[in-house]
Amino acid sequence: MAVEVEIPKENWSNAVVEVTIGATEAEGGTRSKTVTVGGETTLPFLHFEGEIPHPPVVAVEIQDHYPEDWSPLLLETWGDNVLHDPALWAEKAEGCGADLIMLRLRGKDEKGNRTTPEEAVQTVKKVLEATGLPLIVRGPGEAEHDNELLVAVAEAAEGERIVMGLCEDKNYRTIVAAAMAHGHLVISSTPMDVNLSKQLVILITDMRFPIDRILVDPTTGALGYGIEYGYSVMERTRIAGLQGDKMTALPMICFVGEECWRQKELKVNEGVPPAWGDWLIRSINWEAMTATTLIHSGADVVTIRHPKTVEIVKGFIERMMAGN
Amino acid sequence: MPLSALEIYKLLPKTNCKECGFPTCLAFAMRVAAKQVELDACPYISEEAKEKLAAASRPPMRLVTVGVGDNKIEVGNETVLFRHDRTFVHEPGLMIRIKDTQPIKEIEETAAQVDGYYVERVGMKLCLNGVALENASGEVETYLKALKAVQANTDLPLILMAKDPKVMAAALENLGDENPLIYAATKDNWSEMVELAKEYKCPLAVYEADGLDELAGLVQQVEEAGVEEIVLDPGTRGFNDSLNVMTQIRRLALKRNFRLFGYPIITFPGEGTNSIEEETILAGQHIAKYGGFIVLEHFNPAQIYPLLTLRLNIFTDPRVPIQMEPGVYEFGEPTPESPLLTTTNFSLTYFSVAGEIEASGVPSWLLVCDSEGMSVLTAWAAGNFDAERIAKDVKRFGVADKISHRKIIIPGLVAVIMGELEEELGGDWKVLVGPKEAMEIPRYLKEVWE
Numbered sequence: 001m002a003v004e005v006e007i008p009k010e011n012w013s014n015a016v017v018e019v020t021i022g023a024t025e026a027e028g029g030t031r032s033k034t035v036t037v038g039g040e041t042t043l044p045f046l047h048f049e050g051e052i053p054h055p056p057v058v059a060v061e062i063q064d065h066y067p068e069d070w071s072p073l074l075l076e077t078w079g080d081n082v083l084h085d086p087a088l089w090a091e092k093a094e095g096c097g098a099d100l101i102m103l104r105l106r107g108k109d110e111k112g113n114r115t116t117p118e119e120a121v122q123t124v125k126k127v128l129e130a131t132g133l134p135l136i137v138r139g140p141g142e143a144e145h146d147n148e149l150l151v152a153v154a155e156a157a158e159g160e161r162i163v164m165g166l167c168e169d170k171n172y173r174t175i176v177a178a179a180m181a182h183g184h185l186v187i188s189s190t191p192m193d194v195n196l197s198k199q200l201v202i203l204i205t206d207m208r209f210p211i212d213r214i215l216v217d218p219t220t221g222a223l224g225y226g227i228e229y230g231y232s233v234m235e236r237t238r239i240a241g242l243q244g245d246k247m248t249a250l251p252m253i254c255f256v257g258e259e260c261w262r263q264k265e266l267k268v269n270e271g272v273p274p275a276w277g278d279w280l281i282r283s284i285n286w287e288a289m290t291a292t293t294l295i296h297s298g299a300d301v302v303t304i305r306h307p308k309t310v311e312i313v314k315g316f317i318e319r320m321m322a323g324n
Numbered sequence: 325m326p327l328s329a330l331e332i333y334k335l336l337p338k339t340n341c342k343e344c345g346f347p348t349c350l351a352f353a354m355r356v357a358a359k360q361v362e363l364d365a366c367p368y369i370s371e372e373a374k375e376k377l378a379a380a381s382r383p384p385m386r387l388v389t390v391g392v393g394d395n396k397i398e399v400g401n402e403t404v405l406f407r408h409d410r411t412f413v414h415e416p417g418l419m420i421r422i423k424d425t426q427p428i429k430e431i432e433e434t435a436a437q438v439d440g441y442y443v444e445r446v447g448m449k450l451c452l453n454g455v456a457l458e459n460a461s462g463e464v465e466t467y468l469k470a471l472k473a474v475q476a477n478t479d480l481p482l483i484l485m486a487k488d489p490k491v492m493a494a495a496l497e498n499l500g501d502e503n504p505l506i507y508a509a510t511k512d513n514w515s516e517m518v519e520l521a522k523e524y525k526c527p528l529a530v531y532e533a534d535g536l537d538e539l540a541g542l543v544q545q546v547e548e549a550g551v552e553e554i555v556l557d558p559g560t561r562g563f564n565d566s567l568n569v570m571t572q573i574r575r576l577a578l579k580r581n582f583r584l585f586g587y588p589i590i591t592f593p594g595e596g597t598n599s600i601e602e603e604t605i606l607a608g609q610h611i612a613k614y615g616g617f618i619v620l621e622h623f624n625p626a627q628i629y630p631l632l633t634l635r636l637n638i639f640t641d642p643r644v645p646i647q648m649e650p651g652v653y654e655f656g657e658p659t660p661e662s663p664l665l666t667t668t669n670f671s672l673t674y675f676s677v678a679g680e681i682e683a684s685g686v687p688s689w690l691l692v693c694d695s696e697g698m699s700v701l702t703a704w705a706a707g708n709f710d711a712e713r714i715a716k717d718v719k720r721f722g723v724a725d726k727i728s729h730r731k732i733i734i735p736g737l738v739a740v741i742m743g744e745l746e747e748e749l750g751g752d753w754k755v756l757v758g759p760k761e762a763m764e765i766p767r768y769l770k771e772v773w774e
Contacts, residue, residue, distance in 0.1 A: 003540035003584060008575040048568050191702065224445065224633040226672065226699070231612075232408040232642055239406070264763045265629075271683065275443045277626025281600075285630045288601060289608045293634065296567075296612055312601045319563045 009049040012242040016040045016249050016300075017212050018054070021100060021163055021185060022134025028159040028183075032132025035099055037215075037300040038251035043238065044296050045320045055321045056295050058313050059136055059303040060098035061257045062089040064123045065109045071267045073283055074305055086123050087130035094131045096307040097314055101133050104258075105149055107140025115140070117152035124153050128160060136163040136187075136303075143171035154178035163187060163215060169200050176209050187253060189217035192233050194240065198247045211246070215253045215301060222259040223290045230254070231297045238298035254294045257305030260287040288312045327380045329357040335373035336366060343367055385577050385586045388527050388553045388616070390417065390454070390505045391481025397453050399588040399616040405571075405578060411641040416610070417453035417617045418631060419483060421594070423460040424470035431473045437623050439478035443632060446646070446675045450632040452480070456507070456619045459486035464494045471495055483507050483529075483590075483619065489516035496524045505529060505617070507590070508557055509546055511538075518549045526553075529590055533559025536572065540584045547584070554587045555617060561596030563606055570614040588616025600627055611635050646671035647697035652721050653678070656687035660728035663688045663773045665758060665765075666714055667735055668695035668703045676762040684766035686773070689726060693717040700735045711741045715748035733773070736760035 018039040023029025035057055042050025066083050067074070075083065082088045090101050103124065108114050124137060137153055139146030150164050151174060165187030167175050172188070179186045188204055190196040197218055205211050218237060220230025234252060241249030260266055265276065266283040276282055287309040291302045295317070304310050333353035344365045346352040355361040356377075363369055363377050387401040397417040404410045420438050422431050435455055442451045455474055459467045467486065474482070482504040486492045492506060508529035509517035521528035528551050532539040539558050546554060556573065560566040570589055576582035593606035603620065604627045610618050611634050620627070640646070648669045655678070667677045669692045681688050693714055695703035703709035718724070718732070730753045734745065739757045746755045759768050 001541045001545060002535075002537040003544055005536040005540050005576065005582070006580070007536070007572055008580055045564060045567055046571060047564070048572070191705070223630060224637065227634075228407070228637040228640055228642070231638070232406070235406050236408050262761065268763065273443065275441060275625050276629050277624060279626075281624070281626035282629060284601060285604045285627055289605055289630050289634060292605045293608055293612055296609060308601075312605065315602065316563065316605055320567070322564070 007048060010042065012042055012050060014242055014244045014246065014249055015051075016238075016241055016251060017214075017246075019185065019212050019215060019251050021136070021161060023159060023161040023183075027161075029161060030128065030132075031134050031160065033134070034161070035134045040242075042242065044298060052321065054300075055317050056300045056302065057099035058097070058291075058310055058317075059100040059102040059301055060093035060096060060307075060310060061102045061104060061255075061303045061305050062086055062093055062127070063104045063106055064115070064120070065106045067106070068110070070305075071261050071283070073266065073280055074261060077307060087126040090127045090131040090133075093307075094133050096310050098133060098310060099314075100136060100301070101127065101131055102136040102138065102303045103127055104138045105140050107142065107145055114145075115149065117149055120149040121152050121156040124157055124162075128157065134162070135160065136165065138165045138187075141166070143168075146171065147174040150175050151178045154182045154184055157184070158182040161185065165189065165215075166217060167200070167204060169196070169203070172200065172204060173207070176204050176207050179213065180207070180209055185213040185215065187215045187217050188250075189219065192219045192229050194233055194236050194248065197233075197237060198240075198245070201247045201250065205247075211250070214250055216248075216250045217253050217255070220254045220256075220259060220294055220299075222256070222263050223286055223293070224265070225259070225263055227290060227293060231293060234294065234297040234299065251300035252298050253301040254291070254299045254303070256287060256291045256294065256302045257309075258303065260290050261305050284308050284312065288316075292316050327357065327377060329354040331380075332356050332363070332377065335369070335376060337368045339368070341368070383586075384581060384583075385588070386553065387414070388505075388555055388588050390483070390503060390527055390617075392501065392503050393479075395454075395480050396503070397481050397617075402574075403578065405574060407638065407642055411643060412639050414616075415635050415639045416588075416615045417481070418607075418628070418635065419454045419456045419617060419619045420452060420623050421456045421458055421485075421592075421619050421621055422470070422474065423458045424463075424467045425460040426470075428469065428473050431470050432477050434623050435474045435477035439480055441623075441625070441628065443629050445633060445636060446671055448636070450636060452628065452632075454478075454481035454483065456483035456485055459484075459488070459491050459495075462488065462491075464491050467491050467495060468498060471498060481505075483617070487513065489513050489520065492517065492520055496520055496526070499524075503527075505555060505590075507531075507555075509542070511542060514542060514546060515549070518546055518551055521551050522549075527555060528553065529555040529557055531557040531559060536569070536585075540582075543584045543587075556585065556587050556589045557591075558589070561592065563596070563609065566591060566596075566606070567609060567613055570610070574614045589614060590617040590619065591615045592619050592621075594619075594621030600624060603627070604631065607631055608634050612638050648674045648692050650692050650694035650717060650721075652723060652726060653690040653692055654687075655681045655690060656685070658687040658689050660726065662686075662727070663733060663769060664691065664723065664727055664729075664731065665689070665733040666691040666693060666717075668693055668698060668700050668709050670695065670697050670699045670703070673699045673762075677765065680762045680765035681769070684769045686766075686769040688769065689723070691717060691721065691723055691732070700737050704738050704741070709738065711744035711748045714741075714745055718749060730754060731756055733758040733768075736764075 022031040166189040508531035
């Protein structure tokens with residue numbers, strides 16, 4: 001004896017902007033493919049009430065110099081040879097199934113020498129040659145140095161439609177100007193607040209920067225280390241966007257690998273409670289679950305550090321898109 | 325949804341007798357709607373009317389209790405779809421499935437492991453909630469044996485999983501007043517399962533995988549037969565179907581007041597996935613998106629710990645920034661020569677730092693500053709953890725009286741304030757820059773601090 005159930009569909013009035021990263025030869029670049037994210041007309045994966053034209057994507061993080069502060073698990077899985085050579089690293093990352101590569105410029109080399117713009121350009125060129133995937137380039141995270149390096153990189157990578165980050169409210173003009181001049185995209189980054197996020201997007205677009213060349217970084221914490229703050233900011237942001245607020249209807253990017261692998265659960269195994277279980281399995285679970293939970297709150301791009309996590313997250317995305 | 329004045333009026337005798345103290349039944353109805361007077365101020369109100377009013381003011385989603393005593397699981401009573409709209413209220417139960425076809429020794433071991441498992445986070449003990457015992461054998465004796473083995477090793481709440489009502493009955497006989505969840509009533513066995521649920525006063529799961537119309541129909545039958553505590557199983561076992569269907573069910577309950585779906589949902593993430601990692605992330609999805617009871621196939625700490633953490637995170641009340649009381653905290657009986665560290669009063673920060681100081685084994689003083697509940701970097705950016713604030717709290721809590729030296733260790737992330745803080749503190753105070761990450765504290769205290 002069935003009872004008629006009316007499936008409750010929300011009437012979202014606005015779609016997330018579609019953003020394309022990378023450029024093929026036909027488009028003036030040298031990427032073997034481009035990646036487009038966004039365009040959703042509903043909350044993540046609610047196929048019954050809207051369109052999800054583009055799946056979320058996974059970027060694998062590589063760095064321009066040996067990441068001596070990384071977890072031993074990461075050092076082991078990538079291998080010394082690879083970790084000392086960004087080109088090899090990019091190649092291997094592509095081989096793991098990455099949709100994009102995120103190159104993080106550490107700011108100094110193993111000996112402590114400050115990275116020059118020329119060195120940064122060299123690295124980016126090597127990486128662009130070693131992989132056909134679209135590229136994200138992040139500066140060391142210090143305003144002056146970021147600007148110095150990214151301006152040079154923007155020029156050298158003209159035509160490739162790379163993503164550059166991070167733009168913050170204290171420092172965005174130089175990076176945005178460079179991105180405008182050379183046809184790139186930017187990451188707009190604010191600390192866990194819907195209104196601040198909106199504000200920075202407004203400031204960037206006020207410079208006449210096209211809205212469909214912005215990825216929003218809402219700032220998120222790892223599982224157990226603040227994930228729920230980012231998660232809720234993201235749900236609120238995405239809902240506002242779908243309800244019509246154009247300055248919040250942008251694809252979002254989360255630096256999952258970076259946030260997770262700083263944490264004790266993934267970095268160490270000595271002296272930890274037995275209840276934490278196997279080090280590698282819990283680390284992969286930690287990174288994977290942070291990524292998938294944030295994808296559920298609207299992340300369109302997640303950056304990952306462990307190849308096994310890439311596999312799991314991509315499998316998850318596939319299943320969510322295939323409707324099973 | 326509460327009844328309107330007009331709806332209440334329809335339930336009244338409409339005689340305008342004035343015995344309630346109001347001139348007309350309509351006037352009385354308006355006061356009842358405004359909650360200014362109780363419905364039973366009317367001496368002629370029918371039982372049916374009372375029921376209708378009570379039903380309409382019930383929460384949109386039932387609270388279901390499984391188990392008894394301190395370990396009982398309470399799930400349901402949610403009022404929002406998104407935690408940011410208010411908060412989620414009841415953490416889903418995380419259970420481990422045991423099959424009666426497993427060797428007895430294994431059953432005993434798993435039950436004991438589930439019972440004893442816990443991890444600590446932010447000063448709280450996180451545990452599993454119980455065992456789901458499945459009658460995979462189809463036999464009564466095997467099931468009872470397995471049940472005995474489980475009960476001998478844990479007092480935690482149980483989910484009894486059996487298709488045959490005879491097996492379920494035998495199991496319930498042995499469980500007495502433990503209040504297990506009966507899984508499940510189906511199209512084929514619902515009337516027998518309903519009788520058992522009523523006899524033993526247990527919550528009853530309702531399984532129907534043929535679509536929401538069919539599920540609603542089965543729930544209605546079970547409700548009409550007199551069962552009140554129901555748990556839904558729409559039979560969705562994958563990532564996509566469970567997300568879409570569970571969202572629909574929750575929306576129907578909360579936004580459309582569809583009472584037949586006003587119940588918690590039970591999920592089995594292991595059934596639709598091909599690896600323990602997949603199961604983990606599907607279970608995580610169910611935690612965030614509307615799962616009430618989540619049954620895992622394995623006991624694996626490396627999987628359970630992240631899931632318990634996610635559950636804690638998602639079900640934290642977003643309106644209450646968890647903060648510690650500012651002040652001086654002592655670790656391991658510090659002396660006036662012991663090191664002094666300082667940090668913010670955001671609870672996650674505090675517990676990270678406190679945990680590491682404890683782990684170092686070095687007796688220490690920790691000045692927890694009032695950063696209005698913000699973490700180190702956030703507080704510093706907001707001006708809530710700068711030289712001025714720290715110096716203020718050093719003074720406020722009489723830190724100088726507790727230590728003989730004048731050295732304070734600040735978090736590495738705010739190294740920039742070193743000079744300023746020394747200035748603010750004055751005298752012969754020296755500011756030492758500690759590590760950036762809490763996990764470096766033990767090494768720092770042992771190697772750098774003499």
